[in-house]
Every structure is written in structure tokens, then in C-alpha cells.
Amino acid sequence: MFLLEESKNEEVVTTFAEFTSDLSALIKIPPFLNFFYPGLLNRILVSSGLYNPAIKHRNILIKYIKNQVCNRLQGKAKYGDSWKRPDDLLQDIIEQENIDFNNVNYPSLADKMLLFLFASIHTTSNGCANALMDLASRPQYMQELYEEQLEVHKEADENGVLPFEALDNMKKLDSFIRETLRLTGPNPKSFEPFRHIDKNAPASKISKNFVLFGAGKHACPGRYFAISEIKFFMHNIILKYNIRTESGKIEGRKLYGPTAYPSPSGIIIEKRKAK
Known part of the structure; x- marks a missing residue:
């Protein structure tokens, strides 16, 4: 809060x-x-x-x-x-x-709050939107991710709330998110969502091939929380909805300086039918 x-x-x-x-x-x-x-x-x-x-x-x-x-x-x-x-x-x-x-010093207090706002809100929402767009344009991965989320959701309590530890069992979703967020790496133009599963490289881990959160002692301290938010968001979306694009393709992201903004393309969100 x-x-x-x-x-x-x-x-x-x-x-x-x-x-x-x-x-x-x-x-x-x-x-x-x-x-x-x-x-x-x-x-x-x-x-x-x-x-x-x-x-x-x-x-x-x-x-x-x-x-x-x-x-x-x-x-x-x-x-x-x-x-x-x-x-x-x-x-x-x-x-x-x-x-x-x-x-x-009220201006100083307000400025510090605004700094946290700028660092945390749009970055996480952009990450959520980019992951959503990547999944919508690659429906071949939906079923595999859906099955994983169904299994993970068995850990939820009677109110449907997942324990924080459940995030560790979202291996495929975590790898998908890391692939969405990365900028470099082997075959950088090829989207391979599960390439990170066996590499001990969760989406919050920094490396020379994953500089989204910075590096060294100046790496983003909020990266673990940000990835957790994206995973909870995607978990709920995948469980409740089918998402796709009209054509099966999606327009590329818009780049402004160091920031990649989500594609302006529209997506179709359909509620899953109860089984």
C-alpha cells in the first residue's frame, strides 16, 4: 500500500x-x-x-x-x-x-513517493501487458500453461487464494515471462518460452543476458515482487480466459528510448466455459 x-x-x-x-x-x-x-x-x-x-x-x-x-x-x-x-x-x-x-519537508516526502510510483506501477503493468500479448499471439502454448496453472491452483485455500510459495511451482509460466521480458540471448529473435526452465534462471534472476532489472549492486531490489505480481496476474488470466488475436499475429512493440511499450494491437478475451 x-x-x-x-x-x-x-x-x-x-x-x-x-x-x-x-x-x-x-x-x-x-x-x-x-x-x-x-x-x-x-x-x-x-x-x-x-x-x-x-x-x-x-x-x-x-x-x-x-x-x-x-x-x-x-x-x-x-x-x-x-x-x-x-x-x-x-x-x-x-x-x-x-x-x-x-x-x-513535505515536497521531499511527496517526491520520494512519486519516485516509487514511477519505478513500480508502469513497469509491472507493461510487463503484464507484454506477457498477455505474447500469449495471445502464440495460442500453441496456452494449453500447456493452462494445465500447469490448474495444478498449481490446487494449493489455493477455500477462498481461492494462493499461498506465496505456489509461485515456485509455476515453472513454465516463469520461463514464459522471462522470455517476454528478455532483450538478448541465444537466438534473440526467436520466441522460445520454455528455454529457461532447466537453466536455473527464474524471471527475477539477473545475468549478462538478462539486463532488464539492471546488474550488480544497483540491480532493481523490487524485481522479485514485480515478477510475483506478473505471475499472479497471468495465473488468473490463464485460468479464467482464453485469449487470442483475430489473425493469430500481433503488431510489434513500440520502442521509446529504453522502454518497450505493449503492442497497440487488440486482443480477444473470452471467458472459459465451465466444465
């Missing part, structure tokens, strides 16, 4: 949804403009004027976190160790920053 009960506020939800798309629009600025005007993007992002898409969203977050920050700091000061700690991103940032009640 990013902001507990405020996460349900319509204005906050809109900011969560629009911030990434507003900022990502800058990626589509033609590279030649930055060639003629070095540092163009940096100048936009550090400006406080109308052309900086982050300012509007920062101000909205500040409006909603002020009371929460005050209440939390007061609660902690009053009740000490017996105070019930909110379990969300805002509280994590407050504790890491060791914030002084009399000198709260």
Missing part, C-alpha cells in the same frame, strides 16, 4: 494513474531535440514551471499526506512502542528519513 485509506481517494488514485503517463510522455521527445539542446529533459524535470508534469502531482500528494504525517508523528510521540504502526510506503519513508516533527 502506498497511502492506506488515502489510496482510495479519487484524486489520489488519479494522480497515481496519471503521473507515470505524464512523465513518460517526455521519453517520446525526439532525441534530436536533446542533441541540439543538451540536457533538455533534465531542465524540464528540475523546473517548477508549467512544463514539469511532476509538480501538479506532487502538490496533490502534499495536500493529502500533511494530516497523515502530523497524526503519525503525534501518535508515535504519545504512545511510544505501543503505537500501532501503519503498514504503508509513507510510514516507511517517514522512518527512514527520521523526520523531525517541527521541520517536515
Whole structure:
């Protein structure tokens, strides 16, 4: 959770949804403009004027976190160790920053939250969309993945909720997702969804042939959570729906700088018939 009960506020939800798309629009600025005007993007992002898409969203977050920050700091000061700690991103940032009640830097708090938003929401949703598109355009793999998910779903409780450990048994789906996300490797233009199963290479593992999450000490620390989200998403889609394209093919992804956006092609989603 990013902001507990405020996460349900319509204005906050809109900011969560629009911030990434507003900022990502800058990626589509033609590279030649930055060639003629070095540092163009940096100048936009550090400006406080109308052309900086982050300012509007920062101000909205500040409006909603002020009371929460005050209440939390007061609660902690009053009740000490017996105070019930909110379990969300805002509280994590407050504790890491060791914030002084009399000198709260609200713009800094909001900026850190927006940074987490930008790093986590559109990246995971793009991964889900790309995996969905790859499966829709390759129906020959649907049955095999469906059978695996049926077997895995036997581990669900009476409410249909899977334990986290069930993710480890989605071997084929994990390999499919890694294949969707990869950029390099042997036969890079050939989609081979199960090539990673016997290579001890889960979708969250970094290597010289899998740089999506970076490398070394700077590798994305949220990659395990991101892959888990994609796997849970695909697990539910595969169990409940048949997905395909009208022609059996799909238009390629759109590349903007280092980002591969999902194909604009449409897909057909049909609910599976009950057996």
C-alpha cells in the first residue's frame, strides 16, 4: 500500500494513474531535440514551471499526506512502542528519513513517493501487458500453461487464494515471462518460452543476458515482487480466459528510448466455459 485509506481517494488514485503517463510522455521527445539542446529533459524535470508534469502531482500528494504525517508523528510521540504502526510506503519513508516533527519537508516526502510510483506501477503493468500479448499471439502454448496453472491452483485455500510459495511451482509460466521480458540471448529473435526452465534462471534472476532489472549492486531490489505480481496476474488470466488475436499475429512493440511499450494491437478475451 502506498497511502492506506488515502489510496482510495479519487484524486489520489488519479494522480497515481496519471503521473507515470505524464512523465513518460517526455521519453517520446525526439532525441534530436536533446542533441541540439543538451540536457533538455533534465531542465524540464528540475523546473517548477508549467512544463514539469511532476509538480501538479506532487502538490496533490502534499495536500493529502500533511494530516497523515502530523497524526503519525503525534501518535508515535504519545504512545511510544505501543503505537500501532501503519503498514504503508509513507510510514516507511517517514522512518527512514527520521523526520523531525517541527521541520517536515513535505515536497521531499511527496517526491520520494512519486519516485516509487514511477519505478513500480508502469513497469509491472507493461510487463503484464507484454506477457498477455505474447500469449495471445502464440495460442500453441496456452494449453500447456493452462494445465500447469490448474495444478498449481490446487494449493489455493477455500477462498481461492494462493499461498506465496505456489509461485515456485509455476515453472513454465516463469520461463514464459522471462522470455517476454528478455532483450538478448541465444537466438534473440526467436520466441522460445520454455528455454529457461532447466537453466536455473527464474524471471527475477539477473545475468549478462538478462539486463532488464539492471546488474550488480544497483540491480532493481523490487524485481522479485514485480515478477510475483506478473505471475499472479497471468495465473488468473490463464485460468479464467482464453485469449487470442483475430489473425493469430500481433503488431510489434513500440520502442521509446529504453522502454518497450505493449503492442497497440487488440486482443480477444473470452471467458472459459465451465466444465
